[in-house]
Amino acid sequence: MATETASPVGEGDAFAGVGLGDGRRLLRGAVGVAAFLLVWHAVSLTQDPFVLPSPVAVAGAFASELASGDMTAALFQSVQHWIPGTLAGTGLGVAAGVAFGWSRLLDDLTAPLVRTLRPVPPLALIGFAIAWFGINDWGAAFIIAVGAFWINFYAAYGAVEGVSEDLLDVGRTLGVRGDLDAVRSIVLPASMPGILTGIRTGLGRCWMLVVASEIFGVPGVGREIIRASNNLRVDRAIAYILVLSLMYLLVDVAFRAVERRALAWRA
Amino acid sequence: MAGVNGDSSLAPAEASVALDGVGKTYPGDGDGGAVRALDDVSFSVADGEFVCLVGPSGCGKTTLFRIAAGLTEATDGRVLLDGTEVTGPTTDMGVVFQEYHLFPWLTVAENVGFGLERSDRSPAEQEARVDEMLDLVGLTEFRDAYPKSLSGGMKQRVAIARSLAVDPSLLLLDEPFGAVDAQTREMLQRELLDVWASTGKTVLFVTHDVAEAVTLADRIVVMAADPGRVREIVDVDVERPRERGNAAFAEYVGRVRELIGAGP
Numbered sequence: 001m002a003t004e005t006a007s008p009v010g011e012g013d014a015f016a017g018v019g020l021g022d023g024r025r026l027l028r029g030a031v032g033v034a035a036f037l038l039v040w041h042a043v044s045l046t047q048d049p050f051v052l053p054s055p056v057a058v059a060g061a062f063a064s065e066l067a068s069g070d071m072t073a074a075l076f077q078s079v080q081h082w083i084p085g086t087l088a089g090t091g092l093g094v095a096a097g098v099a100f101g102w103s104r105l106l107d108d109l110t111a112p113l114v115r116t117l118r119p120v121p122p123l124a125l126i127g128f129a130i131a132w133f134g135i136n137d138w139g140a141a142f143i144i145a146v147g148a149f150w151i152n153f154y155a156a157y158g159a160v161e162g163v164s165e166d167l168l169d170v171g172r173t174l175g176v177r178g179d180l181d182a183v184r185s186i187v188l189p190a191s192m193p194g195i196l197t198g199i200r201t202g203l204g205r206c207w208m209l210v211v212a213s214e215i216f217g218v219p220g221v222g223r224e225i226i227r228a229s230n231n232l233r234v235d236r237a238i239a240y241i242l243v244l245s246l247m248y249l250l251v252d253v254a255f256r257a258v259e260r261r262a263l264a265w266r267a
Numbered sequence: 268m269a270g271v272n273g274d275s276s277l278a279p280a281e282a283s284v285a286l287d288g289v290g291k292t293y294p295g296d297g298d299g300g301a302v303r304a305l306d307d308v309s310f311s312v313a314d315g316e317f318v319c320l321v322g323p324s325g326c327g328k329t330t331l332f333r334i335a336a337g338l339t340e341a342t343d344g345r346v347l348l349d350g351t352e353v354t355g356p357t358t359d360m361g362v363v364f365q366e367y368h369l370f371p372w373l374t375v376a377e378n379v380g381f382g383l384e385r386s387d388r389s390p391a392e393q394e395a396r397v398d399e400m401l402d403l404v405g406l407t408e409f410r411d412a413y414p415k416s417l418s419g420g421m422k423q424r425v426a427i428a429r430s431l432a433v434d435p436s437l438l439l440l441d442e443p444f445g446a447v448d449a450q451t452r453e454m455l456q457r458e459l460l461d462v463w464a465s466t467g468k469t470v471l472f473v474t475h476d477v478a479e480a481v482t483l484a485d486r487i488v489v490m491a492a493d494p495g496r497v498r499e500i501v502d503v504d505v506e507r508p509r510e511r512g513n514a515a516f517a518e519y520v521g522r523v524r525e526l527i528g529a530g531p
Contacts, residue, residue, distance in 0.1 A: 166368045169338050172356035174382035174433065185381075189372040265372045265413040 089148025097156025155198020159191030288344035327495025361430030
């Protein structure tokens with residue numbers, strides 16, 4: 001009966017283009033980085049180290065901070081802000097985004113509030129962080145959570161709004177009844193690509209917010225960057241900035257793998 | 268049962284589905300006045316009958332389809348399914364759309380089983396029913412594939428299997444083969460007739476393709492536009508399988524085309 005041709009489960013296409021083309025891209029990337037380091041080094045020779053330290057000096061600072069254990073300690077402290085902040089902000093943001101994207105009533109009730117609060121940068125809420133939580137890990141986590149919340153709120157909200165009315169119609173003809181059933185069985189899976197993109201964006205953004213969240217004196221990588229800058233130790237500041245970049249990269253690569261798995265159904 | 272109110276007084280005794288004076292008016296906005304999309308549409312489909320609905324574009328075929336399926340509310344009249352008024356979607360009607368609308372995150376088997384999960388069948392019964400449906404549409408070997416890797420014709424087979432799985436008494440299809448190539452369309456038509464013959468379902472099939480209607484239907488409801496209404500109901504008295512080269516076939520096609528093109 002099935003005389004048409006189609007590949008079962010469509011394996012293969014995901015890895016098309018890996019191979020020679022990919023190796024060339026890696027090589028080009030390496031050349032770009034090497035050129036950048038050379039130019040940086042050349043320029044740094046003409047400048048004072050507190051204006052622009054050489055890449056060698058930065059590498060030295062990185063090594064000594066790592067060896068002293070200061071860097072791992074700072075990273076460990078920042079992770080203690082990043083994890084609860086990201087978890088709480090992501091969870092609340094996705095939940096609120098799905099609820100407000102799905103329910104017209106909730107959306108209408110909260111629209112003015114949302115539009116007023118949305119432009120407030122997380123950093124502007126430092127006063128509240130101190131007042132509500134104090135100068136401690138929870139205060140820093142709060143700042144991060146606010147940043148994660150909005151990214152995830154809007155990603156989930158948009159994804160839910162974009163769910164096809166036709167799929168919901170099909171669901172109804174197949175016995176889907178009530179908001180909870182519709183959200184669980186159709187809205188959530190259909191908007192998962194958008195929600196996951198929001199989560200991934202939020203994970204990265206939260207590493208950037210680590211600096212802001214520690215600006216008022218909570219120890220961590222962000223605090224080290226600010227302190228090094230205040231002491232004109234630009235090499236140390238850059239070394240700690242690199243820590244944030246590396247963490248961002250690590251989390252992003254890991255999450256992309258999760259995303260690919262979760263969205264294997266996608267064309 | 269969800270979406271159906273008890274009321275059997277006015278239904279023709281043997282009708283599976285009856286449309287009784289169905290009308291639809293879309294309220295006007297600003298400069299344009301209200302639009303009468305459907306006016307006093309009445310016809311019924313007997314138990315086990317195959318009825319096609321044809322008409323010129325803009326005659327409200329799709330609106331009528333959605334009203335029959337309980338997805339859109341009629342302004343006037345009502346739809347009766349086995350004597351009870353339809354007030355919303357119900358699992359007693361299997362609905363198939365032109366664009367398939369498969370759930371892309373579910374495999375073929377999971378799509379077919381979607382409605383079964385909400386029935387009172389045990390997991391073992393559900394699985395057996397999914398297998399049975401996949402066998403019916405010839406997609407057993409694709410049970411674990413995602414819709415993205417299927418051709419249009421295969422997707423529509425999955426959609427048909429999905430709608431039949433919950434064992435509705437009526438199958439409603441809106442131009443289901445409109446998006447596939449001519450060769451696949453003819454194959455799917457034959458398959459649908461086989462499924463109809465083996466399951467004994469009542470079928471209401473919307474199409475703009477007159478030859479398709481003559482190939483499939485026991486009766487053809489021909490609609491006219493502005494406002495959408497029933498122009499005539501044509502009994503197709505030709506033995507199945509129907510050959511397109513056949514003189515009687517050509518005569519029916521000519522007659523239905525004439526009715527469609529006759530103007531308001």
